Amino acid sequence: MENIAHEQGGVVAALNARIYGYGNQTLVLSHGFGADQTVWHYILPYLAYYFKVVVFDMVFxxxxKPNLYNKERYLKFDSYASDLTSLLDELNVSSTIYLGHSMSAMVGCIxxxxxxxxFKHLILLGGSPRYLNxxxxxxxxxxxxxxxxLQYMKHNFxxxxxxxxxxxxxxxNPTSIQEFKFxxxxxxxxxALHVAKTVFLSDLRRVLGKVKVPCTIIQSQKDIVVPKHVxxxxxxxxxxxxxxxxLKTEGHLPQLTAYPLLLNVLKRVLGIVG
Incomplete structure (x- = not known):
């Protein structure tokens, strides 16, 4: 399928998009590789008190539906970005605040x-424009x-x-480990192998200079996936x-393991008082 926007029911249905809260400002949460929209469950109730929060599942x-993942189409991050803009168009929202985790950080930039x-503001959580030295x-x-x-994934996923x-x-944190492993x-x-190749072998450094939307970069002190200096x-x-x-914590998924710290930062960034 060339574009999931042509899927019956549209992008909202294809990516299981859901909206929580009744705020005037739209906040979009986009997860990273290996996760799904449930990765936001600790911070979603708080954010939905102040915003109209959009969550969805990435196509992988x-x-x-597995048939929506076209391996030729998703060789590039641009296709994920097109999915995102199609979703926002279908929801008829603009000037959103976008929180993208891991690979979704660069998807948001594109x-x-x-x-x-x-987009009014990009919040880039644990993002990287290039994973290879x-x-x-x-x-x-x-x-x-x-x-x-990649070989390990291929032979014993x-x-x-x-x-x-x-x-x-x-x-x-056994609960978080089990949740992400699941x-x-x-x-x-x-x-999974195809997505991993696309992510790990990507070089999107050229994209950064073109981003004119204000950005907040949030990064764990120690992260095996993305070094702090990135x-x-x-x-x-x-x-x-x-x-x-x-964030004074370790790990690539602070929305699971250090969500109080993450929420404190988000409150400042989003101008939430109280």
Whole structure:
């Protein structure tokens, strides 16, 4: 299928989009690889008190019909960005605040470059424009590291998911580890491998300078997926006003493991009083 916007029922139905709250301002939450919209469950009730909050499942999620994941189409982040803008168009919202986690951070940047009027502010949580090390740039992974990961995923996806989940969570939090392992393990192995290749081998550094929408970059102090200094690299190269907030915690999914810290930052960023 060329575009999920052509799916019967539209993008809202295809990606299981849901709206919570009745605020005048729209806040969009977009999850990362291996997760689904339930990853926001700790912070969603609070945010829905102040905003109209949109959550949805990325097309690779186990909650979305597998036939909607077209491997040729989703070789590029641009297709995820098109899904996002189509979703916002269908919901008839603009000037949104967008919170994108992990790969969804760069999806938001690309979407904002294409359709800036749809976004008022980008909140980039644990995002990275490139995961591989390069000359003058430390993304955190050597090419050989990524090849090992991809081979492990290809040959024994279940075992890989079980071993990767606690590393990504980063702290001794059995509930969060089990939650992420469950959502990650539900992915179709061939889809998960394809997404992982697209993410780990991407280089979106050129995108940053084109982003004119104000950005807040939120990053854990220690994260096995994204080194802390990547946040400052992004700040330096983003084309518009930006700032960095470092969470004093470990792990790639602070919305599960350190949500009080994350909420405190979001309250400041979003101007929530009380």
């Amino acid at each position: 999620s186990a909650n979305v 979407a904002a470059n294409k359709r800036p009027h749809l 390069a000359e003058g740039y430390v993304g955190g992974f050597q090419r050989s590291d990524v090849e090992t990961i 279940s075992n890989w998911a079980s071993s990767f989940a606690p590393k990504a969570i980063g702290v001794n 959502s990650l393990g539900r992915m179709k192995p061939d889809i 946040a400052f690299y992004m700040k330096k190269r983003l084309g518009g006003k930006s700032k960095v907030e470092i």
